[in-house]
Amino acid sequence: MKLRHLLATAALAGLAGGAFAQDDPTTVGFVYVGPIGDGGWTYEHEQGRLAVEEHFGDQVETVYVESVPEGPDAVRVMQQMALNGADLIFTTSFGYMDQTIEVAEQFPDVMFEHATGYKRADNVSTYSARFYEGRAVQGHIAGNLTESNVIGYIGSFPIPEVIRGINSAYIHAKKVNPDVEFKIVWVYTWFDPAKEAEAARTLIDQGADVILQHTDSTAPQAAAAEAGDVYTFGQASDMAEFGPMPRVSSIIDNWAPYYIDRTQAVIDGTWESTDTWDGIGPGMVGIGEISDAVPAEVKAEAEALAESIAAGEYHPFTGPLNKQDGSVWLEEGETADDGTLLGMNFYVEGIEGDIPQ
Structure with a gap:
């Protein structure tokens, strides 16, 4: 009886966890090639992350790692983000392309967005600016x-x-x-x-x-x-x-509108693998x-x-x-x-x- 009670309790806990999970914030990760204070490329991606936080409030939790070299270190950072519960990960440098594909294969339920690359998968989108x-x-x-x-x-x-x-x-x-x-x-x-x-x-x-x-x-x-x-x-x-x-x-x-739009798609369950290349007209440049x-x-x-x-x-x-x-x-x-x-x-x-x- 004691064993059955423990199993029943565990099952109820699992159901409760599932119920609470519906209200858990969507976790969005950002992998940066430079420091957020570089005054250039990474700084603007960081402004996009902050815009996501401001737009969604408690609906979304964001995490980031800065100054990540393009190579094996990037794989480890992406893997850790995915293991820690990231629902969506933006990898923001061309040199992360193969690493993004590699980690995406390991975590098919996590959505990935790779900046300036050209390799896609069912759970990997690409985006860049003209x-x-x-x-x-x-x-x-x-x-x-x-x-x-x-x-x-x-x-x-x-x-x-x-x-x-x-x-x-x-x-x-x-x-x-x-x-x-x-x-x-x-x-x-x-x-x-x-x-x-x-x-x-x-x-x-x-x-x-x-x-x-x-x-x-x-x-x-x-x-x-x-x-x-x-x-x-x-x-x-x-x-x-x-x-x-x-x-x-x-x-x-200007990455903010894109980051907000893609985060919303994950929240709505409508995210699909796409390729985006926008310029001055849409406001990305x-x-x-x-x-x-x-x-x-x-x-x-x-x-x-x-x-x-x-x-x-x-x-x-x-x-x-x-x-x-x-x-x-x-x-x-x-x-x-x-x-x-x-x-x-x-x-x-x-x-x-x-x-x-």
């Missing part, structure tokens, strides 16, 4: 501002996302300044202030008076401020503390305020360019455009298809140097 749209606006401004005709670009890793940005910025700088030249330094990191600052100084020593970056810290802004008379652009976040000079505008990643260091006419042109992209009236990759080797890529009026952009592994005509392998 950063190249913002790069077009930056290129327009940069081509107008440079006096040396040398624009420097700090590249993180030679992946399509970064190559798209370089090409887009170059195309639009070249349109307004046929004499413009791009110099590119690859740092092979998303976030390393020392390397980023050194790259900026190297580019400045090579004659660049405008610096663009696809890295996450504000170190290039600080290096440009020290040099003087060098323009920069905020990356991922506004970096407005360096305005009006050297930071004259920025690309702002924002253009930071263009400072008074930019001439009013150039500012007006840049704002008009952003508006035309947002409205779908203009595509940043519109022909005629050739590849670096001179072969035709896009004919007059032809626009690039998403497949080519997603796998972009070439420079456009006019950019010098090879893409590292």
Whole structure:
């Protein structure tokens, strides 16, 4: 009788636990490649997490781990989040792609969202922003501002996302300044202030008076401020503390609406594996305020360019455009298809140097 009583009690406890579980908050995890105070990429993902907390209140509990290297450490962090009861996990760097798929296979009841990747599964969605749209606006401004005709670009890793940005910025700088030249330094990191600052100084020593970056810290802004008379652009976040000079505008990643929407889908039980790639129009890519260091006419042109992209009236990759080797890529009026952009592994005509392998 005692054994039967214990089994019955355990069963009742299990039922009670199930009943209470319905009222338990949905747990949403975030895996960050950099520190939340980086002032750029991870900072904006963190703003998205905070927006989820504010929007849902007690309905949702969020957890995060920052500065997680891309590799085995990421697997352990994701596994621990899943084991601790996460219902939804956002993995916020390209280099987490294979690790996300690996852990998702181990936890089929947990939903995963991977930023900027291309591998999906029944419980893995992918999402990214059309950063190249913002790069077009930056290129327009940069081509107008440079006096040396040398624009420097700090590249993180030679992946399509970064190559798209370089090409887009170059195309639009070249349109307004046929004499413009791009110099590119690859740092092979998303976030390393020392390397980023050194790259900026190297580019400045090579004659660049405008610096663009696809890295996450504000170190290039600080290096440009020290040099003087060098323009920069905020990356991922506004970096407005360096305005009006050297930071004259920025690309702002706005993840909050997406994070709220996908969390709601998990709560509602309607979550499905999807691929999202949004830009200026839907608001996932924002253009930071263009400072008074930019001439009013150039500012007006840049704002008009952003508006035309947002409205779908203009595509940043519109022909005629050739590849670096001179072969035709896009004919007059032809626009690039998403497949080519997603796998972009070439420079456009006019950019010098090879893409590292």
